[in-house]
Amino acid sequence: MEGNRKSPLLFQRLSKGFTALVLIAMLGGAIWLLSHTQLGGQIRHRDFKGASELVHRFVHHHRLTAPLVYLAIYIPFAVLALPIWPFQLLAGVGFGLYEGILLSVIGSTVGSTITVFIARWIAGDWFRQRVESRMEQLKKLDELLGHNGFLFVMTVRLIPFLPFGLFNYALGLSQISYMDIILGTALGTIPPIFLHVAVGAHYNPMRSWGSDIVITCLTLVLLTPLILRYLRPQWFKKIGVE
Numbered sequence: 001m002e003g004n005r006k007s008p009l010l011f012q013r014l015s016k017g018f019t020a021l022v023l024i025a026m027l028g029g030a031i032w033l034l035s036h037t038q039l040g041g042q043i044r045h046r047d048f049k050g051a052s053e054l055v056h057r058f059v060h061h062h063r064l065t066a067p068l069v070y071l072a073i074y075i076p077f078a079v080l081a082l083p084i085w086p087f088q089l090l091a092g093v094g095f096g097l098y099e100g101i102l103l104s105v106i107g108s109t110v111g112s113t114i115t116v117f118i119a120r121w122i123a124g125d126w127f128r129q130r131v132e133s134r135m136e137q138l139k140k141l142d143e144l145l146g147h148n149g150f151l152f153v154m155t156v157r158l159i160p161f162l163p164f165g166l167f168n169y170a171l172g173l174s175q176i177s178y179m180d181i182i183l184g185t186a187l188g189t190i191p192p193i194f195l196h197v198a199v200g201a202h203y204n205p206m207r208s209w210g211s212d213i214v215i216t217c218l219t220l221v222l223l224t225p226l227i228l229r230y231l232r233p234q235w236f237k238k239i240g241v242e
Contacts (some may be wrong), residue, residue, distance in 0.1 A: 007197040018121050023118070026076045033073065039100050049087075052093040052200070059094035066094065071107050078111025079118070081165025083194050092200025105189055112168045112185045149180030160195065194208025199201020 034040035042051035059066040074087050084107070091100035153176065156162060171181055197203075 016020070019118060019198035023080070027080055030077060030080055030082060036226070048086075048089060049176060051090060055090045055094040065125045066104055067099075070094070070103055071110070074107035075106070075111045078165060078168070079115050081115075081169065082165070084111075084164060085184045088193055089200035090199040092203070097197060097201040097203055098106065100192055100201060101190065103187060104197060106162070108193065109186045110223055112164075112171075112180055113178060115165065116169035116172040116178065116181055119169045149174075149176035150184050152176070153181055153184025154188035157185055158191060160192035168178060 032040075034044055039051055039054055041056065042048070058069075062069070070091060071089070074084060075085065077084050084104075087107075088100070088104045091104050095103060155173070156167060201234070
């Protein structure tokens with residue numbers, strides 16, 4: 001019996017150790033990209049003109065695989081809580097406004113989901129047992145966020161200056177469901193990502209004012225549930241949101 005109890009615990013520890021090694025390997029890959037590649041050097045020195053030319057040529061010659069390469073770089077940077085806005089700028093350069101937004105939203109959503117999973121797997125149980133259990137207010141806040149996860153995540157994503165990666169790890173310590181995190185991230189990141197991708201795509205609002213209207217309307221639509229949440233709380237109680 002003692003051996004049976006130790007086996008799952010040993011497997012859990014080995015899995016967490018393996019996850020930590022994967023994160024270290026990803027960090028090493030990010031450092032290598034920034035330190036030993038032409039693109040990385042241009043990003044470090046904020047030479048976005050040179051980086052833009054390099055990305056434009058790469059996408060032109062590797063049109064089918066370029067989106068996969070972009071996501072393969074973008075997602076680890078998101079998971080490691082490293083800045084992702086430079087890649088959003090370059091997405092506008094290489095893929096244009098709409099495809100750049102789509103790829104960046106996919107990368108942000110996938111990166112956020114992976115980060116939350118890692119945080120919960122490594123520290124979720126420890127946080128609830130050692131920290132949250134001793135702080136009643138924190139426990140009540142966690143339960144409240146669990147009931148309002150989608151609105152909370154989406155609202156925070158609409159604020160462009162909040163640290164995307166660090167917030168993902170904080171979400172991993174909460175009770176917010178994966179579905180709320182996925183939907184809130186996918187919808188809430190569209191407006192701030194639009195701002196960065198548009199700069200890279202040399203977006204001219206005087207020529208494409210229709211896109212500005214669409215993004216503005218989308219932002220207002222996304223904010224509407226949050227506004228109604230506090231103006232008409234009884235509506236939300238009927239669907240189980242307290």
